[in-house]
Amino acid sequence: MAVAGVVTWVVVGNTLSDQKITVSQDADCLAGDDVNGPFSAYCQAMVINKHTMNITGGKTYSELARDDPNRATAMDSAFLQASLFTSVVAFGVAVMAFVVGVVLAMIGVAIRAPAAVGTGSEPLRSD
Numbered sequence: 001m002a003v004a005g006v007v008t009w010v011v012v013g014n015t016l017s018d019q020k021i022t023v024s025q026d027a028d029c030l031a032g033d034d035v036n037g038p039f040s041a042y043c044q045a046m047v048i049n050k051h052t053m054n055i056t057g058g059k060t061y062s063e064l065a066r067d068d069p070n071r072a073t074a075m076d077s078a079f080l081q082a083s084l085f086t087s088v089v090a091f092g093v094a095v096m097a098f099v100v101g102v103v104l105a106m107i108g109v110a111i112r113a114p115a116a117v118g119t120g121s122e123p124l125r126s127d
Helices: 002-018 038-055 071-112
Strands: none
Touching: 002 071, 038 071
């Protein structure tokens, strides 16, 4: 399970990196960084939302009138944010899988090698 977590982290990171996305310079965090991890993906999603709110006057896609010319921009923004947030969740699941795998391995090692039981007053026999 730990290996699956590491593999997932690498695959998601490489897939994001292949898109050649850079966090916008006006982002509140990691400005100019390549989007290849959970923090840069989150920062880029937040700056996309900031730009969209400026364009739409603070309205979301569902709040815009059907004939509003900014509706397509708001829709694209919602899709991009959802994709970036999905990658953030995938990174989180990868970390969780890694940690659970390590914990299960440690439990397995502990169960496999139990301590010898004795009263302490007499030596153990090796019959």
